[in-house]
Amino acid sequence: MQSDRKSSFRTALAPALPWPQPAEAFLAMLGGAAGIGACALMVWGMHEYGSLPLFLMAPLGASAVLVFAVPNSPLAQPWSAILGNTLSAVCGVVAVGLLPTETAPVLAVALAFAAMMLGRALHPPGGAVALLIGLSPNLLTEVGAVMVVVNTAVMTSVLVASGLVFHRYSGRKYPFRTSLSQSGPPPMRRLGLTEDNLSSVLSKFHQSTNLGAVDLARLVAAVEAELIQPPFEGVSCADAVSPDDTTVLPETDFHTLVGKLEQSGKPVVAVVGTDGRLAGLVDQRDLLHQLTGTTQDVPCPPAGRLARDIMRAPVTSFDGSLPLGDALHVMVRDNLDHVPVSQDGTFLGFLTRSLLLEALVWPVADRKVA
Numbered sequence: 001m002q003s004d005r006k007s008s009f010r011t012a013l014a015p016a017l018p019w020p021q022p023a024e025a026f027l028a029m030l031g032g033a034a035g036i037g038a039c040a041l042m043v044w045g046m047h048e049y050g051s052l053p054l055f056l057m058a059p060l061g062a063s064a065v066l067v068f069a070v071p072n073s074p075l076a077q078p079w080s081a082i083l084g085n086t087l088s089a090v091c092g093v094v095a096v097g098l099l100p101t102e103t104a105p106v107l108a109v110a111l112a113f114a115a116m117m118l119g120r121a122l123h124p125p126g127g128a129v130a131l132l133i134g135l136s137p138n139l140l141t142e143v144g145a146v147m148v149v150v151n152t153a154v155m156t157s158v159l160v161a162s163g164l165v166f167h168r169y170s171g172r173k174y175p176f177r178t179s180l181s182q183s184g185p186p187p188m189r190r191l192g193l194t195e196d197n198l199s200s201v202l203s204k205f206h207q208s209t210n211l212g213a214v215d216l217a218r219l220v221a222a223v224e225a226e227l228i229q230p231p232f233e234g235v236s237c238a239d240a241v242s243p244d245d246t247t248v249l250p251e252t253d254f255h256t257l258v259g260k261l262e263q264s265g266k267p268v269v270a271v272v273g274t275d276g277r278l279a280g281l282v283d284q285r286d287l288l289h290q291l292t293g294t295t296q297d298v299p300c301p302p303a304g305r306l307a308r309d310i311m312r313a314p315v316t317s318f319d320g321s322l323p324l325g326d327a328l329h330v331m332v333r334d335n336l337d338h339v340p341v342s343q344d345g346t347f348l349g350f351l352t353r354s355l356l357l358e359a360l361v362w363p364v365a366d367r368k369v370a
Contacts (some may be wrong), residue, residue: 084123092133280311
């Protein structure tokens with residue numbers, strides 16, 4: 001028991017982050033230097049040629065860490081960074097104006113927390129901005145309260161603008177995507193998860209400030225691809241379906257249709273023309289509807305009805321070239337049991353859940369080799 005406690009204690013104090021990739025560390029270092037360099041250049045330009053007495057602030061270094069090291073974090077986004085720091089500067093100025101030097105820093109930080117959260121602009125360096133102003137009442141005397149706020153807004157904006165330019169060429173996405181419909185994983189690679197579903201999960205585990213719904217969707221899609229795609233790598237729907245000889249022609253009569261369904265043991269039969277193209281589907285429900293809907297009192301077989309009169313178009317169908325992994329996602333998402341598969345217009349057969357399970361246990365490529 002003592003050993004377990006020591007192990008838990010060591011684990012709790014161990015680094016929470018994995019070892020960084022050298023390229024990631026280099027990009028973060030280069031981006032931080034570029035961002036602070038741009039701010040310093042802006043200060044120099046204003047001193048030499050402008051009229052605004054801008055100056056660098058220590059919290060900009062913390063903002064640079066977020067913008068250039070973790071650009072996908074909700075805390076690092078332009079809205080959070082610019083508005084968070086600016087609101088915090090306002091809170092710092094208000095606190096210094098209301099309270100004596102000894103207690104102003106406390107109120108400054110407290111107000112900054114509230115303002116950033118209400119403004120949906122939580123940005124950790126904002127707390128440092130408020131504390132810096134609360135600890136430096138002389139700063140307000142030297143440059144003025146308005147200029148302190150303006151300087152914070154301008155300097156943070158320059159830093160964020162640097163991040164926008166830098167990440168355009170770094171391979172990182174900044175700002176991160178905010179719409180699943182516009183830039184989330186392709187629909188076939190998502191098992192019906194909406195942005196509301198993902199946001200709810202993040203809120204449940206108190207992770208809304210650490211990760212955005214769109215980035216969680218990307219992670220879920222990557223996990224799905226990692227678990228599902230490898231067994232189906234290079235395998236299409238045409239490779240998985242079994243040749244289906246339980247088809248009927250559009251001219252097939254009602255009694256023959258019933259016999260075909262009984263013979264196949266399947267709930268659905270394909271209506272295929274003489275050219276091999278899928279014309280429609282007939283399932284058990286369609287036949288029952290014909291039986292019970294012909295007369296009001298005594299049901300009787302509608303002997304005069306042909307397959308073309310009863311069939312309906314398939315809700316979903318797959319092309320034979322569709323990757324089997326994508327077909328799995330659609331069938332699970334839409335709760336489908338049988339989906340017709342055609343290649344160049346020719347009906348090949350049905351892709352069923354049992355065939356997909358078989359492919360997971362014994363990949364199609366392995367069966368072909370065997």
